[in-house]
Structure formats: C-alpha cells, structure tokens
Amino acid sequence: MRESGEERFIAALRAIATSPGARGLADDAAELRLTNTTLVVTHDMMVEGVHWLPEQDAADVAYKLVAVNLSDLAAKGAMPQALLLGYMLGDADWDARFAQGLADAVEAFGVPLLGGDTVSTPAGSARSVGLTAIGRPAVVPAPSRTDARPGQALWVTGELGGALAGFEAMQAGSADAALTRPFRRPDPRIEEGLAIAPMAGATMDVSDGLLLDAARMAEASGTTIAIDSAAVPVCAALADRRIDAMTWGDDYELLFTLPESKEPSFAATRIGTVLPRGDHRLLLDGEPPATQTRLGYRHG
Amino acid sequence: MRESGEERFIAALRAIATSPGARGLADDAAELRLTNTTLVVTHDMMVEGVHWLPEQDAADVAYKLVAVNLSDLAAKGAMPQALLLGYMLGDADWDARFAQGLADAVEAFGVPLLGGDTVSTPAGSARSVGLTAIGRPAVVPAPSRTDARPGQALWVTGELGGALAGFEAMQAGSADAALTRPFRRPDPRIEEGLAIAPMAGATMDVSDGLLLDAARMAEASGTTIAIDSAAVPVCAALADRRIDAMTWGDDYELLFTLPESKEPSFAATRIGTVLPRGDHRLLLDGEPPATQTRLGYRHG
Structure with missing residues (x-):
C-alpha cells in the first residue's frame, strides 16, 4: 500500500x-x-x-x-x-x-x-x-541515467558491500571505525563524477543496490544491461556474499557507461555491457536475476 | 529550554x-x-x-x-x-x-x-x-535586514492582521474562503520586492509579527526603529485589536526602509522612521513597547 x-x-x-x-x-x-x-x-x-x-x-x-x-x-x-x-x-x-x-x-x-x-x-x-x-x-546537459546506449561498457567505481559490512559490524557492536565508516560516512565520488561527465553515457550513483540501480538505468535508457557478477568488485568482508553486496545499497559508488573505445582516467572496474533492449532490463551472467532476488532497497 | x-x-x-x-x-x-x-x-x-x-x-x-x-x-x-x-x-x-x-x-x-x-x-x-x-x-548584493539607516522612512505593504483574522475564522468554523485565505494561502510580495530592491535600505518579510520583525531589523542594522501605531494598516476584522494585528505574524507583507526623498512605486504605507540607535531597538508611539507586550511569534 x-x-x-x-x-x-x-x-x-x-x-x-x-x-x-x-x-x-x-x-x-x-x-x-x-x-x-x-x-x-x-x-x-x-x-x-x-x-x-x-x-x-x-x-x-x-x-x-x-x-x-x-x-x-x-x-x-x-x-x-x-x-x-x-x-x-x-x-x-x-x-x-x-x-x-x-x-x-x-x-x-x-x-x-x-x-x-x-x-x-x-x-x-x-x-x-x-x-x-x-x-x-562540468558539461551541459549533465549526464543522466537515460543515456546508456547499446555497445557501451558498464563501469563502477570502488567496491560494493562496504556499507552493508559496516552496518552489520555496527549492529554487532564493533568499535572498528574503519570497518563501519563506509556505512556511517560514505565518500561521494565527486572527482570521478567531474572526470567522467565529458565522455560518459549514462551515469548514476549506486544508492539502492547495484542490481536495482542498473535495472533503473536500463529502464530509463530503453536498453538491457548485462552484468558479469564475477567482475563486480566486492569488499573483502563480503567476499562470500556477492549477491548481498550487489543488492543492499548505500554504497554511493558511481555506475556509468562508456563507449568501448574509452577507459576512465581513474580507478574503476568494468562489470558489464549495454545491449539493445531485450525481454529483460537486467541480465546477470546472461540470465534474468532469479525472481526471488530482491534487486535492491526501495527506500521510502 | x-x-x-x-x-x-x-x-x-x-x-x-x-x-x-x-x-x-x-x-x-x-x-x-x-x-x-x-x-x-x-x-x-x-x-x-x-x-x-x-x-x-x-x-x-x-x-x-x-x-x-x-x-x-x-x-x-x-x-x-x-x-x-x-x-x-x-x-x-x-x-x-x-x-x-x-x-x-x-x-x-x-x-x-x-x-x-x-x-x-x-x-x-x-x-x-x-x-x-x-x-x-534584481540587484547584487540583494537587500537585507541590516541596511536600515537613520533618517530613512519605514514602510509596509498591504494590511496586517489578515492571517490572524483568517486563523480565528477557521477556528470558529467559518466557510468564508475570502476571510480565511490570508491565513491559508498568503500572497508573497514578489513584484513589490523586485520593484523596491534597487532603492531600498533594509527589506524583510513580516513573518513573525510587525513589532518583532521591526525590532530584528533595528537590531541587525544597529538602529532604533520608531513606529507610529496609528499609521499601521490593519485589516477591517481587527480594527479594534491593533496590537494583535501587529504581533501575531504570518502576514508575509514586506517591511522596508527608504530614504525620505523616495516613495515606493506600488501601494504601501509609511509607518515609521529609522533613528540612531538609542536605549531601545523599538519605539512604539515614542515609547518602548510595554514589557508585557509579546512582540511577535518566535517560531520553531
């Protein structure tokens, strides 16, 4: 409701x-x-x-x-x-x-x-x-989530899952400030955003979980986005819980697309490809995500 | 507290x-x-x-x-x-x-x-x-409440007390939309603000009551502001409650100062004078307001 x-x-x-x-x-x-x-x-x-x-x-x-x-x-x-x-x-x-x-x-x-x-x-x-x-x-119009085009590569900054690992550590009463910091005090990717804007296709931040945000980017762009889950950078604490890291959200990394011919000038990881719109907005390792997979956090 | x-x-x-x-x-x-x-x-x-x-x-x-x-x-x-x-x-x-x-x-x-x-x-x-x-x-720097200078005249747009009259009518269950409107749907003085900016001294809106806001203008400007209560335009419904109309607030009229030589190009009423800073921020009919007079609404 x-x-x-x-x-x-x-x-x-x-x-x-x-x-x-x-x-x-x-x-x-x-x-x-x-x-x-x-x-x-x-x-x-x-x-x-x-x-x-x-x-x-x-x-x-x-x-x-x-x-x-x-x-x-x-x-x-x-x-x-x-x-x-x-x-x-x-x-x-x-x-x-x-x-x-x-x-x-x-x-x-x-x-x-x-x-x-x-x-x-x-x-x-x-x-x-x-x-x-x-x-x-940096450029006008500013990049938006609508600008992913088939043939572009999908990239993400940093690592995913840090916020979840930090949240869980806090729940467990951890006093490890470095471990909890990604949840408590995330780092917005301001410099990376400025650097990527002139050449990026679509750009958005991963606030609600990689899979949900990627699906939104695909929806807004009228494309299908294919993610290679093994390529997704996940923080060490969640090495065995890749799906959690890809769906919990709150990481505030940048998700962006670039022409195949270009690479970002800063540290980032290629995690997928933009395809013409098919039956599904999102493919994970070539398949639509299992229906029981919650793609992300629908915040309210 | x-x-x-x-x-x-x-x-x-x-x-x-x-x-x-x-x-x-x-x-x-x-x-x-x-x-x-x-x-x-x-x-x-x-x-x-x-x-x-x-x-x-x-x-x-x-x-x-x-x-x-x-x-x-x-x-x-x-x-x-x-x-x-x-x-x-x-x-x-x-x-x-x-x-x-x-x-x-x-x-x-x-x-x-x-x-x-x-x-x-x-x-x-x-x-x-x-x-x-x-x-x-319209002009930079924009007018502020700090710019009242001794010798300037004090002006106000519209009438005061309309919001209080509207509020009381609503409390009494009135269905008179025109009477309750000043409380429900105040009219910001956008055109007047644009017109006055190039020649105004201090400008502010009367959100918390004329006396309190005038005292704030005086305080911010390092002056004393003298108001002639009989000159203050009060809505018909509050003709017998001038102090209430000058202290209840929520009217969103513009309060501003002008050099003696100038008059606004729109409907407004001269209600007082800016004086060098004396013992009191505010004089009402030549006297500091009675200590039991609540100057306005300190919203929070």
Whole structure:
C-alpha cells in the first residue's frame, strides 16, 4: 500500500514538474537552466527510524546527509557550490553532535553551508532532516541515467558491500571505525563524477543496490544491461556474499557507461555491457536475476 | 529550554556557515555568488502540529509552504526560478490534496517544481515538509535586514492582521474562503520586492509579527526603529485589536526602509522612521513597547 501511495504521489508531482530541467523527476538531481548558467540541484531527506537508528551518532547522520546529497551531484558531474539545511531540533546533545558532523562534512568536501531552517519537533515524533545541494555541472546537459546506449561498457567505481559490512559490524557492536565508516560516512565520488561527465553515457550513483540501480538505468535508457557478477568488485568482508553486496545499497559508488573505445582516467572496474533492449532490463551472467532476488532497497 | 537549545544549535551552525553569502545566518535567505551569476536561496520547513493543524486541508499547507519560501525571495528582491520539495508521505488522500495545493501554487506563482525527495513517515509520527526556493536577485548584493539607516522612512505593504483574522475564522468554523485565505494561502510580495530592491535600505518579510520583525531589523542594522501605531494598516476584522494585528505574524507583507526623498512605486504605507540607535531597538508611539507586550511569534 505504501509503495503505491508513493507512486501515486510521485505521479501527481510529475504532472506538476513539467519543466525540461525536472526530467520527469526520473533522476536524483535536476538541472536549473538560467540565462547564463546551469546548475544541478538536489534535495534528500533522512528520517529517524527509517534512514538512521535512534542510537546512531548524530554526527554520522549529519555527515551522511551531506554525503548522499553530494553523491547526487557527483552523478551529474557537478562541483558542489552550496548547502541548505532543514533541521528538526532534538535534545541539546544530539543537536551538538549533529552540528559537529555537519562541520566535519563541510570541511571534508569544501562546500559552504549557506542557510536553511530549524523547527521544533512535536513530543514523541520521529525527526527528519533535509538537505539541498547546489552544484555546477562540468558539461551541459549533465549526464543522466537515460543515456546508456547499446555497445557501451558498464563501469563502477570502488567496491560494493562496504556499507552493508559496516552496518552489520555496527549492529554487532564493533568499535572498528574503519570497518563501519563506509556505512556511517560514505565518500561521494565527486572527482570521478567531474572526470567522467565529458565522455560518459549514462551515469548514476549506486544508492539502492547495484542490481536495482542498473535495472533503473536500463529502464530509463530503453536498453538491457548485462552484468558479469564475477567482475563486480566486492569488499573483502563480503567476499562470500556477492549477491548481498550487489543488492543492499548505500554504497554511493558511481555506475556509468562508456563507449568501448574509452577507459576512465581513474580507478574503476568494468562489470558489464549495454545491449539493445531485450525481454529483460537486467541480465546477470546472461540470465534474468532469479525472481526471488530482491534487486535492491526501495527506500521510502 | 527549547529556545536556548535552538539558539545553541544556530550558534553552532553559524560557526560552520562562514561564507559571506551566508550572512551569519542572520537573514531568511542566503546569497550564492557564482562566477558569472548570483542567486538567492532559501529553505523553510513546516511541521504538523507546529505549523499546521492535523485537520487543515493539505492543499492549503502545500500552498502556504510555497508562499512562505517565495516571500523570503521577495524580501531579497529575487525572481523565483525553481523549487525543490522534501516530503514525508501520509495517507493517500492527504498526499493527493497536498499535490493539488502544490499545483495551484506552481501555477499561481509561475515557478517550476524541479525535484526533491519523498520519504515514508514512521507510524504515529508528525510529518514535516520542506521546500527550497531559488531565485535571481534584481540587484547584487540583494537587500537585507541590516541596511536600515537613520533618517530613512519605514514602510509596509498591504494590511496586517489578515492571517490572524483568517486563523480565528477557521477556528470558529467559518466557510468564508475570502476571510480565511490570508491565513491559508498568503500572497508573497514578489513584484513589490523586485520593484523596491534597487532603492531600498533594509527589506524583510513580516513573518513573525510587525513589532518583532521591526525590532530584528533595528537590531541587525544597529538602529532604533520608531513606529507610529496609528499609521499601521490593519485589516477591517481587527480594527479594534491593533496590537494583535501587529504581533501575531504570518502576514508575509514586506517591511522596508527608504530614504525620505523616495516613495515606493506600488501601494504601501509609511509607518515609521529609522533613528540612531538609542536605549531601545523599538519605539512604539515614542515609547518602548510595554514589557508585557509579546512582540511577535518566535517560531520553531
């Protein structure tokens, strides 16, 4: 029921968001075309109990909120320019930790916090935080998930599964900051996004799981995407759980396509090929994924 | 306690938001200066039970969310360019009404919805909605509340008290849409803001009550502002409750200062004078407001 409620609401928004820059709300970020410049703009929210656990360090929540928004800019090959925060106040300790994480992120990514709004939280209510990120794209139009073309190769940055391994380590009470970091403080691929934009076909970030996001890219592009599972780079902790690493999400790596003749100038792994649209959006080792495989996390 | 928690958090944010465009977070909107353009950006949130009542029509909540953000742009003399929505899903009927109100506002104000995020709402939780508005200022730097200078005249657009009269009518079950409209669907003063920007001193919108907002303007400018209460335009329904009309807020009129030699090109009323900073930020009919007078609504 909730899923279809969200789908209906987004369909209603789509009828409102008719400007070309909105791209039918199919992308994680939009283009704002002004007379003499173009910007990429995005807004992501996080909700207590949905996107973070009440016991999680608020500093990590803040850092991740910045990181996931900047990851949306990275997927559009845009250099971050400014942040705006929407914040529901909690207790003073939580607020102070949140401000610390925000300061850490602003320093790490070199993007200014420009303003926003703070509001009070009704008693007993879960809190939500929202962030708007504004960036300047390296090329216009910025790459989107619709631009995969048959014959292109599919690439991914980094390793998958780090966020899941980190989440599980936190659940188990691990104090290994390096192991939990990919879940707590993901690294948006800003430089890679800027580098790839001028030559990329489709680009998106892997927020909801490689298989689901690749299927979305195929759907948006009208193609079939074939992934070679053995080629997918998976973090050491999940070496024996490749499907989990490919479906859990939250990794914020970049998934992109390139002509066969080109290779990225940075570390990335070729994991598949774009094909003309066949019976399935996605092929995993030549077959459609088993119907019991959940392709990824449909976040809400 | 909560008030000081918010103040502490904002002080922490201020230490992070050090770029000149953030203006020390003292303003409702920020300037984003890019290589070849400057934008004005703002983000306002509304929370169920704080900014709207559960029984209120969601279409009006959406419309007001857009209006209050555009009012922040109006105060900076900026033409709206784009909106981004952060939305916590509710039940399907509420969501549908919200989308309708959003469509109404997008049409009324001619500003495109470009994107945003929808997230689910934990059971039993109050919902929050956030909106980012991006505009282009008529002049750079855009006017701010810091620019009142002794000798200038103080002006206000429209009438005050309409929102309070509308709120009270709604509470009393009135079906008079015209009477309740100023509370449900305020009109941001976009054209007036654009017209005044090239010649204005200080400009801000009256969101929290005339007396409180005027005191804030005086504080930010290092001046004293003297208001002649008999000159303040008050809506007919509150003719006998002038202090209520000057303190309840939610009217979204523009409050601005001009040199004595100038008058606005649109309908507005002169209500006071800017003086050198004396013992008090605010004088009402020559005296500091009675200590029991609540100057306005400190929203949170």
